[in-house]
Amino acid sequence: MNENQHTILAQGEKNNTPVVGAKGKLVKILAPATVANLVCGFDVLGLCLHEPNDLMEIELLEEKKIVIVSADGYPLPLDPAQNTAGAPLVEMISELPGNIGFKVTIHKKIKPGSGIGSSAASAAGAVVGANYLLGDFFSKQDLVRFAMFGEKVASGVKHADNIAPCIYGGITLIRSIHPLDIVPIPAPELYVTIVHPQIEVRTSDARQILRKEVLLKDAIKQWGNIAGLVAGFIQKDLALIGRSLEDVIIEPVRSILIPGFDEVKLKCKEAGALGGGISGSGPSIFMLSKDEPTAIAVEGVMKEIYNRIGLAYHTYVTTINQTGVTVIDN
Ligand code: HSE
Numbered sequence: 001m002n003e004n005q006h007t008i009l010a011q012g013e014k015n016n017t018p019v020v021g022a023k024g025k026l027v028k029i030l031a032p033a034t035v036a037n038l039v040c041g042f043d044v045l046g047l048c049l050h051e052p053n054d055l056m057e058i059e060l061l062e063e064k065k066i067v068i069v070s071a072d073g074y075p076l077p078l079d080p081a082q083n084t085a086g087a088p089l090v091e092m093i094s095e096l097p098g099n100i101g102f103k104v105t106i107h108k109k110i111k112p113g114s115g116i117g118s119s120a121a122s123a124a125g126a127v128v129g130a131n132y133l134l135g136d137f138f139s140k141q142d143l144v145r146f147a148m149f150g151e152k153v154a155s156g157v158k159h160a161d162n163i164a165p166c167i168y169g170g171i172t173l174i175r176s177i178h179p180l181d182i183v184p185i186p187a188p189e190l191y192v193t194i195v196h197p198q199i200e201v202r203t204s205d206a207r208q209i210l211r212k213e214v215l216l217k218d219a220i221k222q223w224g225n226i227a228g229l230v231a232g233f234i235q236k237d238l239a240l241i242g243r244s245l246e247d248v249i250i251e252p253v254r255s256i257l258i259p260g261f262d263e264v265k266l267k268c269k270e271a272g273a274l275g276g277g278i279s280g281s282g283p284s285i286f287m288l289s290k291d292e293p294t295a296i297a298v299e300g301v302m303k304e305i306y307n308r309i310g311l312a313y314h315t316y317v318t319t320i321n322q323t324g325v326t327v328i329d330n
Helices: 086-096 117-133 140-155 165-170 205-206 216-235 238-244 251-257 261-270 294-311
Strands: 026-036 045-061 066-070 101-107 170-178 179-184 191-197 275-278 283-290 313-319 324-327
Touching: 026 086, 026 117, 026 165, 045 191, 045 216, 045 313, 066 086, 086 117, 086 140, 086 170, 101 117, 117 165, 117 191, 117 275, 140 165, 140 179, 140 205, 165 170, 165 179, 179 216, 191 251, 191 294, 238 275, 238 324, 251 275, 261 275, 261 283, 261 294, 283 294, 294 313
Parallel strands: 066 101
Antiparallel strands: 026 045, 026 324, 045 101, 045 170, 170 179, 191 283, 191 313, 275 283
């Protein structure tokens, strides 16, 4: 962390009064992409990435209103209530005394519908930036609570498995959202390779196709894997992490939306990846690797497959971001 980067208050901590503008009236924010679910942990596990990031500017207004600006002309909804950065701020200012508002300028680098937490980055970036300008009035847990209103705009449902890692950094377990109970999970340094095939999968659609009931035998496998994955992270047991990256409930349904999914998964593991699967609700696919050469070899496998299929794609080779949303300038 350099001198221009600042951490925010930990879970449960809260200042008594907003110190409006004490740290300036304008702040620049890097809001990172995230991988939700981590294969077996639908809606309860997520990790924060170093790349890609949205760039955002948050400015204090002396009026109780939210203004949204799309810097690159990207077609984002400009009505704050319909915008993933705006809806959380509408909630936040409703809990503030006096005439306080925010203007948010979004340089959208994480493509919506990519499966790497585009809506969460906007929501988390907005609330972290706004809170910075309020002298860290709200706790991290409050910020997650506000940011989930952005996820509701995006997918119709509040979930925190992108928001929490985006705000806390690292890997987080969302044990519960009612009440909010976020558990940071320590993990070994791992490399993450992502391929984003250039098709759009809307989270709301990818949720709608899921079965509403699961068989007990599948649930038993799934919670064994979730517990195994969390234990693997904490114990830095790479083999346990690898064999726990299995999803018998969501992936069999959603993977049909992603061309080449089965081949990517199989061949990336043959190339040395510990394992991986659909990132969030897709179409991005992520793979975890123990070191950079393996992560680069995995990227090569992904490229070869999508070149052959003839589908445009982006790839990223990155690592777990332990900081989350960062204030880069003020
Ligand atoms: N847990 C959510 C889902 C993440 O899979 O629908 C969406 O990014």
